[in-house]
Amino acid sequence: MDELSSKDLSQMIERDHIYSVLELAGHLPYTGMDVINExxxxxxxxxxxxxDFNKVMIVKK
Incomplete structure (x- = not known):
């Protein structure tokens, strides 16, 4: 995952409060596994x- 997408990912979690891995993957050109790894x-x-991979949620730091 490139640096710009990592920044976008952090902003979506922190600012937009998106915690679903699948929803995040839908906003970026990466797979759910790429999002999980990043x-x-x-x-x-x-x-x-x-x-259930379809229900994986991110827990804030």
Whole structure:
């Protein structure tokens, strides 16, 4: 994921309060797994990660 998309991703989480991985992926040209990897790299954690991929939610720092 490029640096601009990482910045956009952080802004969508912090400013727009979007916590659904699938919703975030819909706003960026990346897959849900790309978003999960980048969000983890940015220091966030997840809820429902091992249960249902369609319902993975980001937990704020």
């Amino acid at each position: 969000v983890a790299r940015l220091g966030y954690s997840f809820d429902n990660l091992m249960q």
